[in-house]
Amino acid sequence: MSAGAMNLQRNSSEPANGNHAVIQVENLWKKFMVRHNSNYSLKIKFLGLFQPRYRERREEFWVLKGIDLQIRAGEAVAVVGPNGAGKSTLLYLLARTLRPDRGQITITGRVAPIAGIGLGFHHELTGKENIFLNASLFGWSRRDVRCIYDEIVNFAEIGNFIDMPVKNYSTGMVARLGFAISVHLDADILLLDEVFSVGDAQFQEKCIKKMMEFRKKGKTMLLVSHARQAMDLLCDRACLLWGGTFVSDGPVQKVLQDYAERTGRL
């Protein structure tokens, strides 16, 4: 299995300030089951006992094939790669909502809820209720949330919509609220999944400012993105996920160039 695992070449541009690794991923493998004939129904499952053609066929699909990654405290790392390369899966694994099939993840510090589109909101609940729910799942008491509540709402620029069910929000508003919650929870590690793809330019700028502030506090960030400019501004390092492994790791410009070459080649 290690034959398929291409260990990434670590670039020398890593900060040499002796910061310890807060995220350490060793030989991480993750598979998904692709199910054919799967509709979770008893009848079909029963028929499958007698007739092979009704039997569920499972096909393994390895999304991540032996990933190694080390992120030090205070680093901001961009994960790039084509759709379906496993970028979001990696975030889920780091957030510990998905379980690795092989390998090990060691995380020091608290991971904020993933900020991403369509994640973590109950659509029938209002924005306000969602803020409290998200924060309490993270371990905050209602009293603590009340202290940062206004800050979150102001940052997200939701205005009066905050008392309306999230189902009435625009995509941009949902993304803004998600980002606002994640950054205000005072976690050590921030996971961002394509947050720049929906916000308008002005909000993006605001996000970037906030994230720079975040970095100054020595916090760590991992962002999945296609937004070149944001990556350039924020990250000192990028990793290219390709075919289940990291094939390039280094300064953002260099990795994006590698990425372009690979896409061009195909």
Added chain:
Amino acid sequence: MKPTATQTVSADHLEVEGWSLDSSGSLRHIPAYGSLIRNLVGKQLQLKYRGSALGFLWSLLNPLSMVVVYTVVFRYIMRVPVENYALFLVAGVIHWEFFSTAVSDSTGAIIENRELIRKISFPTIILPASQVVFELIQLGLAFLAFMVIYLVLGGSLWWGHLLYPVALLIQFVFVLGISALISASTVFLRDLQHLVQIALRLMFWLTPIVYPLTSVPAGTAPFFQINPMTSYVVIYRALLYDKAWPGMFWWVSAIGFAVVSFAIGVSLFTFLSPRFAEEV
């Protein structure tokens, strides 16, 4: 534990220690259980009654309509020889409602929270548990309504009422186990959502709620005794309606069912929960 604790997650690690331990590694970080449960229970309340004018009253009107219909049918048409039939019925119905609503709502406890489950790691058992707490609160209010009617109709308090919270606690543990079991199983077997509805309907009529246990045909008693809800209804009715000691047999079986249900439900939940985020 300090919040900066290092956590290691790996496939082997999980097999040895069980993912639940790891996943509830975040348990250490959740000191604010009160807030969490409150938010989740509040969420239930909002989801159930948002936008309805009568709001919470619906949870009383539903069993009430049942009581009215059954009283008319069984007391005045079928002429079941039971004194104060409405009270007799309510003592059983409100506790049945607690069970049946919690069970049927628990089918969605995990699958309807997929976005939360994928976004942040937390002890997911809190989801069905908070649902049961919500149903318990509803039962509490229904019970208060029952007591008011009971006293108005000339009923009097007796020491058996002191045992009511004990009985409630036992049933709570029982319902908690069943809810954990069903909420986790539904993730992998969606048919349960429909199956549960049918099972509940059958079970309602096989539980001595609209009729007294004494009126079932001789020889069928063991069949009723294997139904956990029988023991709860018998105990509640003895305490709240007959003003009599229910008998040790029913207490033992009530506790037995609660322990078994809780043990099976929670262990199955713990076993299945690592795969929730993938499957929901």
